[in-house]
Amino acid sequence: MLKLIDVTVKYGSSTALHSVNLEVNQGELVVLLGANGAGKSTIFRTISGLLKPVSGQVAFMGQSIGGWSPDRIVKAGIVQCPEGRNLFPEMSVLKNLTLGAYIHRKDKAGIARSLQNIYELFPVLYEKKEQPAGSLSGGQQQMVAIARALMARPKLLLLDEPSVGLAPLIVEQMFKTIEKINRDGTSVLLAEQNAFAALQIARRGYVIENGHLVLEGARETLCDNEEVRRAYIGA
Amino acid sequence: MRFVPGSKWVVAALFFVALAIPLLTDNSYYLNMLIMVFIWSIAVSGMNIIAGYAGQLSLAHAGFFGIGAYTLGLLMVKAQMSFLVSLAVSVVLTGMVGAVVGMISLRLKGHYFAIFSLCMGVILSLVIEKWESLTEGVRGLLGIPVPKIGSVEFSTLTSQYYLILFFFVLAMFVNRQIIHSLVGRTFISIRNSEELAESLGIHAMKSKMLAFVYSTVLAGLAGALYAGYLRFLGPEIASIEHAFEMLLYLLVGGIGTLWGPVVGTALVMTLMQWLQSWQDYRMIIFGPILVLIVMFLPHGIMGAFAQLKKNQPSVLPDTTDDKNRGIERGVNDRRLAGGESDA
Ligand SMILES: Nc1ncnc2c1ncn2[C@@H]1O[C@H](COP(=O)(O)OP(=O)(O)O)[C@@H](O)[C@H]1O
Ligand SMILES: [Mg+2]
Numbered sequence: 001m002l003k004l005i006d007v008t009v010k011y012g013s014s015t016a017l018h019s020v021n022l023e024v025n026q027g028e029l030v031v032l033l034g035a036n037g038a039g040k041s042t043i044f045r046t047i048s049g050l051l052k053p054v055s056g057q058v059a060f061m062g063q064s065i066g067g068w069s070p071d072r073i074v075k076a077g078i079v080q081c082p083e084g085r086n087l088f089p090e091m092s093v094l095k096n097l098t099l100g101a102y103i104h105r106k107d108k109a110g111i112a113r114s115l116q117n118i119y120e121l122f123p124v125l126y127e128k129k130e131q132p133a134g135s136l137s138g139g140q141q142q143m144v145a146i147a148r149a150l151m152a153r154p155k156l157l158l159l160d161e162p163s164v165g166l167a168p169l170i171v172e173q174m175f176k177t178i179e180k181i182n183r184d185g186t187s188v189l190l191a192e193q194n195a196f197a198a199l200q201i202a203r204r205g206y207v208i209e210n211g212h213l214v215l216e217g218a219r220e221t222l223c224d225n226e227e228v229r230r231a232y233i234g235a
Numbered sequence: 236m237r238f239v240p241g242s243k244w245v246v247a248a249l250f251f252v253a254l255a256i257p258l259l260t261d262n263s264y265y266l267n268m269l270i271m272v273f274i275w276s277i278a279v280s281g282m283n284i285i286a287g288y289a290g291q292l293s294l295a296h297a298g299f300f301g302i303g304a305y306t307l308g309l310l311m312v313k314a315q316m317s318f319l320v321s322l323a324v325s326v327v328l329t330g331m332v333g334a335v336v337g338m339i340s341l342r343l344k345g346h347y348f349a350i351f352s353l354c355m356g357v358i359l360s361l362v363i364e365k366w367e368s369l370t371e372g373v374r375g376l377l378g379i380p381v382p383k384i385g386s387v388e389f390s391t392l393t394s395q396y397y398l399i400l401f402f403f404v405l406a407m408f409v410n411r412q413i414i415h416s417l418v419g420r421t422f423i424s425i426r427n428s429e430e431l432a433e434s435l436g437i438h439a440m441k442s443k444m445l446a447f448v449y450s451t452v453l454a455g456l457a458g459a460l461y462a463g464y465l466r467f468l469g470p471e472i473a474s475i476e477h478a479f480e481m482l483l484y485l486l487v488g489g490i491g492t493l494w495g496p497v498v499g500t501a502l503v504m505t506l507m508q509w510l511q512s513w514q515d516y517r518m519i520i521f522g523p524i525l526v527l528i529v530m531f532l533p534h535g536i537m538g539a540f541a542q543l544k545k546n547q548p549s550v551l552p553d554t555t556d557d558k559n560r561g562i563e564r565g566v567n568d569r570r571l572a573g574g575e576s577d578a
Contacts, residue, residue: 048434050433071433071436086428086431088420088424100435102417103435105417152436
């Protein structure tokens with residue numbers, strides 16, 4: 001479904017990604033593990049079209065999307081939920097959500113249906129829909145961020161560190177929801193530092209260090225890997 | 236976007252007061268003052284759309300005011316066109332120049348855009364001043380005919396007042412519709428973070444162009460009304476000082492608020508009138524005031540109003556079980572202006 005082939009990305013003269021090869025298949029939930037500054041967000045920004053690779057190919061559903069503009073990529077079905085619960089804090093929850101459905105703005109009935117689904121997935125957002133998004137708790141803000149991305153009805157959802165700064169119990173619920181989103185048919189690429197939580201729901205994953213993908217494999221392979229255990233699980 | 240309770244009534248009441256003023260007084264000093272406030276409010280509200288809502292600080296708007304003014308003046312003086320047609324052409328032409336300027340300058344971001352727009356403003360004012368064969372240069376454009384629509388002549392101060400009030404109300408109404416629409420929200424989303432807006436599928440350049448062109452259209456409309464009112468023009472109306480004056484009005488009243496441009500323009504213009512005898516020393520007073528406002532009232536008077544309303548217990552946001560919000564606020568607060576507060 002999504003395929004990165006030898007993708008190299010630079011910020012000015014410093015190389016942030018070195019020949020990255022990565023693949024997400026239809027229906028998969030894939031995790032991208034890496035420490036702070038490893039290059040996870042850079043990969044996401046590249047897939048979303050916010051950064052242009054200096055070399056290599058990004059392909060989505062058989063099309064090369066390498067030079068496409070971000071809005072075209074969203075329309076093609078890849079939607080990113082950026083890190084840090086990036087909301088529009090002074091807008092109500094509902095307005096944040098409708099902005100998420102920007103590419104479907106003419107399809108009022110479709111937006112109403114998406115909202116219905118969102119409220120089923122996150123009932124608390126229905127109660128809070130008129131409140132300014134910035135007034136919600138950390139976990140609820142993360143729900144709004146994910147829900148807003150879902151409003152675009154993505155085929156592939158990119159989640160950038162959704163667990164950051166959340167209490168363990170909230171993280172657990174969050175990941176259950178992500179698993180459900182995936183089961184309902186959305187492919188997911190999940191960037192995480194929290195390997196322990198992420199590997200409970202992902203079947204397959206990659207490990208990135210300093211812009212290099214250093215390891216890839218099934219959940220078991222990653223869990224058994226000594227370095228992954230030491231660096232990301234803390235065992 | 237909480238509408239302050241009762242503010243609809245305040246707006247309605249002010250509207251009726253504005254309608255009634257010429258019936259209550261024929262003091263030409265006050266009427267002239269109000270007309271000027273309406274005209275400049277239209278221009279400043281345009282600046283507010285691009286700077287306050289879309290977050291792109293443009294200092295070219297005195298130039299666009301000049302284009303609107305000179306287009307109307309020249310069409311009426313040299314081409315003997317009617318007022319309404321000239322007005323329409325002025326607005327459209329200003330918007331077209333705005334589109335060209337926007338296409339070039341909106342590729343730049345943040346301070347670079349502001350500085351570049353400042354240069355564009357200087358260029359526009361120089362063109363108006365130096366293109367003497369067209370604009371008469373520093374001699375000024377004299378003899379703009381009295382505006383006429385059909386058989387109605389706007390020769391008296393009162394009739395001009397109603398004409399300009401009409402366009403002022405129209406502009407404010409359209410502004411309000413835009414700000415409360417999805418389009419307005421895309422502007423705000425770009426102000427918050429262009430990258431975030433783009434990851435939602437918003438074409439940032441298109442939205443910024445729309446905001447910019449609309450804002451220049453308002454500046455052009457204000458300029459054209461100014462020309463039809465004063466009936467003579469000098470190139471200094473397009474000068475960069477006016478752009479900074481407009482920015483002053485906007486910051487005082489409240490950038491990123493619907494009524495801030497009007498409040499700021501009315502207040503500062505009145506103060507300037509009082510301090511008229513001080514001439515150039517006025518800025519010694521306004522400089523420090525501006526610094527204080529930027530430091531302590533970043534959202535101007537209207538922003539402070541909205542904040543007061545917000546801090547009433549009944550609308551205090553629910554902040555229980557929230558540990559991380561402080562940090563994120565900082566992250567998200569990359570905008571120039573106050574919230575969506577538009578009371
Ligand atoms: N806008 C930027 N300009 C320059 N360097 C950047 C920028 N963003 C990130 N980097 C650098 O790129 C590397 C990867 O960063 P990032 O992709 O954000 O990592 P992660 O998301 O895994 O924490 C880091 O070394 C970071 O300093
Ligand atoms: Mg990151």
